[in-house]
Amino acid sequence: MSYASVMVAVDLDESTRGRIRLAGHLADAFKARLIGVAAEMPAYEAAPVGPTLGSAYCLASVQEAVLNDLRIAHAAFEEAGAGRSRVEWRSNLDFPMEFLARQSAAADLVVVGRGDAGNPLLSVDPGDAVMRLGAPVLVVPPGVEHLDAQRVAVAWKTTREAHRALRDALPFLARASHVVVLAIDDGAGAADTRDVVGFLQAHDVHASAVAKDALGSSTAEALVEAASEHAADLIVAGAYGHGRLREWAFGGVTRDLLAGCPMCCLMSH
Numbered sequence: 003m004s005y006a007s008v009m010v011a012v013d014l015d016e017s018t019r020g021r022i023r024l025a026g027h028l029a030d031a032f033k034a035r036l037i038g039v040a041a042e043m044p045a046y047e048a049a050p051v052g053p054t055l056g057s058a059y060c061l062a063s064v065q066e067a068v069l070n071d072l073r074i075a076h077a078a079f080e081e082a083g084a085g086r087s088r089v090e091w092r093s094n095l096d097f098p099m100e101f102l103a104r105q106s107a108a109a110d111l112v113v114v115g116r117g118d119a120g121n122p123l124l125s126v127d128p129g130d131a132v133m134r135l136g137a138p139v140l141v142v143p144p145g146v147e148h149l150d151a152q153r154v155a156v157a158w159k160t161t162r163e164a165h166r167a168l169r170d171a172l173p174f175l176a177r178a179s180h181v182v183v184l185a186i187d188d189g190a191g192a193a194d195t196r197d198v199v200g201f202l203q204a205h206d207v208h209a210s211a212v213a214k215d216a217l218g219s220s221t222a223e224a225l226v227e228a229a230s231e232h233a234a235d236l237i238v239a240g241a242y243g244h245g246r247l248r249e250w251a252f253g254g255v256t257r258d259l260l261a262g263c264p265m266c267c268l269m270s271h
Contacts, residue, residue, distance in 0.1 A: 004173045005032045009109035011102055012040040012075045013124035017115055020147035022082035025113040027148060032173060035088040037108060038079035041101035042124045044068045068095060071123055099126045099134065106135045113140045116260065128260050132241045132269045138170035141260060141267045149236060149266050152179045155229035156238045157186070157255070159193050163240025167270040168198065171238040174268065175202060181209040182232045188221045222258030229265065241269040
């Protein structure tokens with residue numbers, strides 16, 4: 003099992019080139035096609051409407067500014083993804099998330115940024131991507147330009163989302179030298195990991211399980227700490243098991259990981 007195509011969302015954030023390089027290295031590792039995607043919708047509402055003096059010029063200049071942004075994004079993709087034969091670029095005048103959602107039908111894995119810069123041009127919200135794409139989403143924090151993924155941490159709970167993430171991550175897990183299944187006890191008891199470890203071992207994945215008490219920390223903090231203790235550079239987690247609206251209002255593991263996890267997270271919903 004492998005990924006045949008890796009898609010990367012390209013924006014104008016300063017971390018974009020590093021994210022493209024990371025996606026390109028993954029495409030090389032999986033012998034996959036690398037697809038760059040970018041979109042921006044012109045802010046036509048900012049231009050005068052109707053038969054006013056200069057309205058046609060304003061509309062054209064608004065569109066040209068967006069086309070220039072897309073040219074810059076394309077140049078960044080070509081520079082950071084250089085040297086690969088199986089490379090494809092897709093862009094359009096469109097809302098970034100809407101365009102990515104349509105293009106993701108061509109992808110086995112979608113790589114996005116974490117969005118720390120607020121809302122840079124052409125960017126997509128990683129939480130929206132996880133919810134909408136129906137594909138595994140690799141969320142890359144700023145400053146991370148390489149993912150070795152030889153040691154991987156799987157955040158385990160007996161939820162549909164965790165099951166989905168585990169299966170979506172199998173190409174990574176099959177390549178890893180060791181996988182640790184982390185069951186965090188947040189006061190309700192740690193999940194039983196015997197079956198999931200057996201499942202991974204049946205797929206020739208070298209896996210072991212660790213139960214960790216959150217000890218007053220948030221579940222996400224305990225998860226990141228345990229992953230760091232096992233030298234993992236990738237966390238696999240089901241996303242929004244309690245619903246995104248509830249996590250937005252009251253907090254939750256997915257929201258906390260998206261807000262500040264220092265390592266890459268592969269998420270599925």
